[in-house]
Amino acid sequence: MKELKNIPKQNPFKVPENYFEEVNRKILSSTAGMDSGGIKKGIVRQLRLYLAVAASIAVLVVLSFTAIHFFTSGKNTSALPGITLNEFTDNYLTDIDILTLEENASTYGLSGGVTGYNDNDIIDYLVFENIDIYDIYEQL
Amino acid sequence: MDSKNPDIDIIDLLKKDINKGFRLVVKRYSSKLYWHIRRIVIIHEDADDALQNTFINAWRNISNFRSESSVYTWLYAIATNEALALIKKRTKNAALSLNDLGSYFTNSNEGNSWFDGDEAQIKLQNAILQLPEKQRIVFNLKYFDEMSYEEMSRVLNTSAGALKASYHYAVKKIESFIRNG
Numbered sequence: 001m002k003e004l005k006n007i008p009k010q011n012p013f014k015v016p017e018n019y020f021e022e023v024n025r026k027i028l029s030s031t032a033g034m035d036s037g038g039i040k041k042g043i044v045r046q047l048r049l050y051l052a053v054a055a056s057i058a059v060l061v062v063l064s065f066t067a068i069h070f071f072t073s074g075k076n077t078s079a080l081p082g083i084t085l086n087e088f089t090d091n092y093l094t095d096i097d098i099l100t101l102e103e104n105a106s107t108y109g110l111s112g113g114v115t116g117y118n119d120n121d122i123i124d125y126l127v128f129e130n131i132d133i134y135d136i137y138e139q140l
Numbered sequence: 141m142d143s144k145n146p147d148i149d150i151i152d153l154l155k156k157d158i159n160k161g162f163r164l165v166v167k168r169y170s171s172k173l174y175w176h177i178r179r180i181v182i183i184h185e186d187a188d189d190a191l192q193n194t195f196i197n198a199w200r201n202i203s204n205f206r207s208e209s210s211v212y213t214w215l216y217a218i219a220t221n222e223a224l225a226l227i228k229k230r231t232k233n234a235a236l237s238l239n240d241l242g243s244y245f246t247n248s249n250e251g252n253s254w255f256d257g258d259e260a261q262i263k264l265q266n267a268i269l270q271l272p273e274k275q276r277i278v279f280n281l282k283y284f285d286e287m288s289y290e291e292m293s294r295v296l297n298t299s300a301g302a303l304k305a306s307y308h309y310a311v312k313k314i315e316s317f318i319r320n321g
Contacts (some may be wrong), residue, residue: 001316006313007264009284012257013178019188020174024166029191031199036158 147211158202165211166195173219179280180223182269185285186230190222197222203302213294216287220277220295227273264291271310278303281312 016022150168154161173194178187197218205214257265268276276298281287284304289300296303 003315004264004283007260007318010257010261011175011284012255012261012265013175013182013184014254014256015174015184018173023174023188024170026165027170027195028163030192031162031195034196034199036162036199036202119282 150211151207154202154205155186155207162199162202165198165215169212169215170195173215175279176216176285177219177223179268179284180273180277181226181230182265186226187223189224190219194219194222209294210291215289215292216281216295217297224273242267263318264314267314270317271313273312275306278306282307 150161150164153164167232174187174191177190178184179196181187181190187281194215198215201218255262268279271279274296281292281295282289287295289303292298292303293300302317
């Protein structure tokens with residue numbers, strides 16, 4: 001690299017005065033009105049959909065178990081044998097269309113009679129408190 | 141996340157406040173990217189266009205950026221593609237040929253305004269221009285930006301071994317041109 005070593009490694013090109021301040025300003029004003037998609041927003045949006053479905057399933061499970069418990073307490077339960085939560089989710093929920101569950105959950109309302117909270121509040125709570133369906137079952 | 145990632149502060153800020161994070165990206169990289177583009181396209185106005193397009197593309201695709209890679213190599217990849225696209229567009233206009241930079245910089249007012257090098261620098265820039273496009277980019281990234289082959293491999297999506305070989309031959313061609321030209 002003899003010949004190359006003899007030439008100083010310098011930048012021979014010039015730019016107009018204050019070019020970089022100006023171009024930075026132009027770039028930021030061009031992008032100001034544009035939708036970026038965003039890193040965090042995308043993930044939260046995706047999560048919301050799955051959480052809405054998970055919350056709907058959780059509410060239906062709770063309602064189903066409550067109804068079964070209420071209507072069968074003290075009666076002959078031979079027609080309705082006791083089942084565990086695992087058996088319920090494995091055998092019954094697999095045949096249920098998730099979109100139908102979501103529609104049914106919205107008619108009941110996720111707030112379940114508690115005033116002052118909307119669906120988004122409940123989804124946010126489930127996300128940030130990391131609530132699992134089994135935690136809800138434990139409370140029954 | 142890789143603790144050695146030099147852009148960890150940018151990545152964290154992009155997640156917390158995307159606008160502030162992007163402002164930091166522009167502030168930190170606009171100059172580096174400009175000179176990378178300028179060495180490819182030579183003409184200031186073209187470099188200016190390509191630089192702005194680079195950041196607009198980066199903003200639009202920021203959701204595709206994976207935080208385990210570096211902002212630096214991601215931006216360089218976008219900038220390289222913008223510069224190459226501009227050259228392709230330019231070669232369709234046969235009126236401007238940059239095979240002889242010496243002529244361009246010394247005989248035209250425009251060239252004279254934007255070049256501040258001596259005869260040796262003109263010779264070197266002319267030699268670099270003789271290289272095929274991709275090899276020219278490899279040479280510029282290694283020689284002027286002192287980029288590692290690993291980083292270059294992420295920018296150009298080529299193996300580090302191929303890049304080492306390309307740079308080795310680029311240097312030989314440039315020295316031969318300087319010696320004989």
